[in-house]
Amino acid sequence: xxxxxxxxxxxxxxxxxxxxxxxxxxxxxxxxxxxxxxxxxxxxxxxxxxxxxxxxxxxxxxxxxxxxxxxxxxxxxxxxxxxxxxxxxxxxxxxxxxxxxxxxxxxxxxxxxxxxxxxxxxxxxxxxxxxxxxxxxxxxxxxxxxxxxxxxxxxxxxxxxxxxxxxxxxxxxxxxxxxxxxxxxxxxxxxxxxxxxxxxxxxxxxxxxxxxxxxxxxxxxxxxxxxxxxxxxxxxxxxxxxxxxxxxxxxxxxxxxxxxxxx
Amino acid sequence: xxxxxxxxxxxxxxxxxxxxxxxxxxxxxxxxxxxxxxxxxxxxxxxxxxxxxxxxxxxxxxxxxxxxxxxxxxxxxxxxxxxxxxxxxxxxxxxxxxxxxxxxxxxxxxxxxxxxxxxxxxxxxxxxxxxxxxxxxxxxxxxxxxxxxxxxxxxxxxxxxxxxxxxxxxxxxxxxxxxxxxxxxxxxxxxxxxxxxxxxxxxxxxxxxxxxxxxxxxxxxxxxxxxxxxxxxxxxxxxxxxxxxxxxxxxxxxxxxxxxxxxxxxxxxxxxxxxxxxxxxxxxxxxxxxxxxxxxxxxxxxxxxxxxxxxxxxxxxxxxxxxxxxxxxxxxxxxxxxx
Numbered sequence: 001x002x003x004x005x006x007x008x009x010x011x012x013x014x015x016x017x018x019x020x021x022x023x024x025x026x027x028x029x030x031x032x033x034x035x036x037x038x039x040x041x042x043x044x045x046x047x048x049x050x051x052x053x054x055x056x057x058x059x060x061x062x063x064x065x066x067x068x069x070x071x072x073x074x075x076x077x078x079x080x081x082x083x084x085x086x087x088x089x090x091x092x093x094x095x096x097x098x099x100x101x102x103x104x105x106x107x108x109x110x111x112x113x114x115x116x117x118x119x120x121x122x123x124x125x126x127x128x129x130x131x132x133x134x135x136x137x138x139x140x141x142x143x144x145x146x147x148x149x150x151x152x153x154x155x156x157x158x159x160x161x162x163x164x165x166x167x168x169x170x171x172x173x174x175x176x177x178x179x180x181x182x183x184x185x186x187x188x189x190x191x192x193x194x195x196x197x198x199x200x201x202x203x204x205x206x207x208x209x210x211x212x213x214x215x216x217x218x219x220x221x222x223x224x225x226x227x228x229x230x231x232x233x234x235x236x237x238x239x240x241x242x243x244x245x246x247x248x249x250x251x252x253x254x255x256x257x258x259x260x261x262x263x
Numbered sequence: 264x265x266x267x268x269x270x271x272x273x274x275x276x277x278x279x280x281x282x283x284x285x286x287x288x289x290x291x292x293x294x295x296x297x298x299x300x301x302x303x304x305x306x307x308x309x310x311x312x313x314x315x316x317x318x319x320x321x322x323x324x325x326x327x328x329x330x331x332x333x334x335x336x337x338x339x340x341x342x343x344x345x346x347x348x349x350x351x352x353x354x355x356x357x358x359x360x361x362x363x364x365x366x367x368x369x370x371x372x373x374x375x376x377x378x379x380x381x382x383x384x385x386x387x388x389x390x391x392x393x394x395x396x397x398x399x400x401x402x403x404x405x406x407x408x409x410x411x412x413x414x415x416x417x418x419x420x421x422x423x424x425x426x427x428x429x430x431x432x433x434x435x436x437x438x439x440x441x442x443x444x445x446x447x448x449x450x451x452x453x454x455x456x457x458x459x460x461x462x463x464x465x466x467x468x469x470x471x472x473x474x475x476x477x478x479x480x481x482x483x484x485x486x487x488x489x490x491x492x493x494x495x496x497x498x499x500x501x502x503x504x505x506x507x508x509x510x511x512x513x514x515x516x517x518x519x520x521x522x523x524x525x526x527x528x529x530x531x532x533x534x535x536x537x538x539x540x541x542x543x544x545x546x547x548x549x550x551x552x553x554x555x556x557x558x559x560x561x562x563x564x565x566x567x568x569x570x571x572x573x574x575x576x577x578x579x580x581x582x583x584x585x586x587x588x589x590x591x592x593x594x595x596x597x598x599x600x601x602x
Contacts, residue, residue: 064458090460098458104451107444115448118441120460127442127473137441177459 014042015078017181017211018063023072025058025235032058034235035072040181045212047222047229049246051255055235056215057099060185063213064096065089077180091120095179097170099186103158109169110154113141116173144176148202164195171202182206184214188221196221219256223247231255270568275518282424286417295420296488301521301528302427303485308508308520310477313434315506316515317443318470319450323377324364324384326501328475329482331387332357333492336483337404338397346410350483357479358472360387365471369464372453384502391494403493407486419487426484427521430477435517437473446470507545511552513559522560 018040025033033055040046048056061067063074065086073082076092090096104112114131117140118124132138145151148168153161161169167187174182187203188196196218203225206212216222223229223243231238231252239249246252285298311325335356339349368379391398398404413419437443445466448456453463486492495501508527512519526548535541556563 066454066458086454086457087460087462090458096458098455102452102455104448104455106451107447111444114441115444115456116459118445120445120456120462124441124445124461125469127437127440127469130436130439131441131444173459 016041016075017044017077018213019073019075020059020063021073021075023059023062023074024070025055025062025067026070032235033062033069034237036230036232036237037072038230038240040211040213042211043209044228045214045226047226047243048213048215048232049217049219049222049229049252050232050238052217053234054232056217056232057185058235059232060183060213060215064094064183087120090177093178093180094183095174095177095181096183097167097174097185097187099189101163101166101170103166103169103173105158107158108154109150109156109158109161110138110141110145112158112169113144113172113176114138117141117144117176119177140178141176144172147175147205148172149198162195164191164198167191167195167199168202171199175206179210182210182212184212184216186216187214188216188218200225279424279428283421286420292416295416297528297532299420299423299488300532301525302423303481303488304505304508304524304528305521306427306430306481306484307478308505308512308524309431309434310474310481311505312509312512312514312516312520313438313477314470314474315509317438317450318446318467318474320368320372320376320467320470321506322364322368322380322471322474323499323502323506324380324382324387325474325478325505326499327384327387327497328357328360328364328478329485330391330492330497330501331360332479332482333486333496334391334398334404336486337399337407337492340407341404346408349410353479353483354476357476357482361472361475361479362468364475365468368471369467381499381502384497384499388494388497388499391497398494401494403491405491407490407492409487409490413487423484423488426480430480431517431521434473434477442466442469507549509559511549511559513562513565516559516561516565519559519561526560 016039018038020039021037022035023033023037024031024035036055036059038046048059050056058067062069065081065084065088069082073080075081076089076094079092081089081092084092104115107115114137115124117137123137142151142154145154148171150161150165150168150172153165158166158169167189171184171187174184184203188199191199200221203212203214212226214222214226223246226243228240229243229246230240231246231249233251233255238251238255239246241249282298282302285295290298307325307329311322314320314322314325332353336349336353339352344352364380364383367383368376371379391403392400395401409419413422445456445461448459449461449463449466456463456466482496485496504527508523509520510523511526512521512523527545530541530545530548534544538544552559558566
């Protein structure tokens with residue numbers, strides 16, 4: 001069954017950043033994601049929640065282009081990208097973070113962000129000149145580090161950063177590529193309470209003009225940071241609504257607090 | 264300028280000075296020939312070092328690229344073509360072979376990449392052996408002449424020194440360029456680079472073309488040095504020795520390949536006069552380096568310098584003069600000033 005979830009009422013300020021229609025993925029006999037549909041408006045933030053095995057990460061990977069869907073379509077900024085690769089989608093303006101920090105461990109913090117800031121553009125293909133610490137790429141990388149509070153660690157090796165700082169660097173790298181759509185895959189995974197608070201502030205302070213799709217296991221974080229939330233279970237759509245609507249939804253309560261025994 | 268940079272800069276200048284002075288300090292033609300062989304092997308190893316160190320692609324077919332270029336120059340020389348045409352044919356063959364390697368290697372990595380390059384190397388070796396009308400078959404091509412302007416042994420030697428400095432500097436610049444940083448990103452995480460918009464296969468192809476061009480240039484110089492090329496130059500053992508040179512010297516270091524090449528060439532050409540089982544000695548050296556200096560000779564030296572620097576900076580400094588206090592309670596510095 002397809003669960004069509006239109007954009008928010010009155011959000012017709014522009015074309016949606018992302019439209020997924022009837023998206024499904026089957027691995028052998030397992031239906032990991034089953035006909036999910038969703039529309040993300042131009043200035044909107046949507047959270048996707050669900051327990052382990054709900055299909056959140058598979059959905060995320062299909063949107064990012066890592067995994068080809070079995071059914072359905074993905075549209076980015078009005079273009080069908082269902083069969084388009086990850087790199088091309090990134091060049092169209094999709095920035096993303098990874099569930100497990102995926103950084104260049106032999107590089108310094110600033111070099112990680114510089115590589116992200118060039119983002120496969122012609123500047124990344126310059127091989128006849130050393131990279132300069134004062135060019136526009138370095139400046140943009142510095143600004144991204146500033147925005148996540150890591151500017152003081154710019155010359156440190158990535159391996160010297162704490163787990164929380166590595167998560168912040170993930171976001172800095174996504175921001176440095178100047179995305180038009182930001183996909184965050186469980187950014188709070190493995191963070192302490194204090195690190196979660198920092199991360200929450202960081203995401204809250206991102207420009208409202210940047211549409212965000214946040215996949216998060218932590219319900220409190222997802223509900224607190226987004227305009228709408230979609231809940232999934234066993235690859236299927238359960239409910240989509242405002243954080244308050246989702247919080248009060250009986251099925252969501254059952255999923256997160258446990259099912260009552262039927263008499 | 265930091266002390267480390269000053270040390271490495273000084274070492275480079277000293278090495279260069281020794282290389283330039285060799286013909287003037289009575290070095291025999293044997294020594295000059297040995298140093299020339301080291302420089303060419305170092306150049307070849309540097310091209311592979313760039314591929315392994317920056318792009319994370321260990322090739323078992325680099326010797327074959329150099330051999331293909333050498334055969335191109337050899338064939339052209341045999342046809343009586345002028346040196347310029349020799350160079351153009353060698354370069355053309357290098358680019359075509361490197362492109363074929365690159366295309367077939369674009370979508371592979373790790374052990375699969377190694378196997379693809381090994382297979383391509385075997386193809387070149389097979390062609391060298393069987394296409395006897397062009398390659399001379401088992402006998403190879405001999406009597407290959409180098410251009411007149413480097414016809415004298417000393418002019419060719421200085422040409423080699425210059426070519427080595429130039430290619431090493433070029434590879435160092437590429438390594439420090441945005442392209443080099445992109446390659447290191449691909450080496451560390453292909454998925455991350457794709458998610459940032461990088462076309463990974465295109466960068467791999469670019470890396471192979473740059474590395475292959477340097478390898479082909481080294482192959483051309485090699486044939487100008489020995490005036491001879493045979494199928495053994497395309498054999499897999501040559502490519503394996505190149506990997507040994509890179510690992511011995513230190514993967515990802517600028518001068519590691521030269522040091523590794525020096526060790527291998529000296530064992531192969533000098534120690535072999537004294538020790539019959541010189542390959543065993545080379546194997547032992549390799550095992551010892553892997554066990555006790557995994558970063559290679561230059562890499563381990565750099566690490567040691569780094570460790571000593573860190574230790575020097577972390578040693579607690581003696582208390583400041585003003586903090587030293589005399590039994591009477593007056594600071595030492597004050598006492599000194601008032602004495």
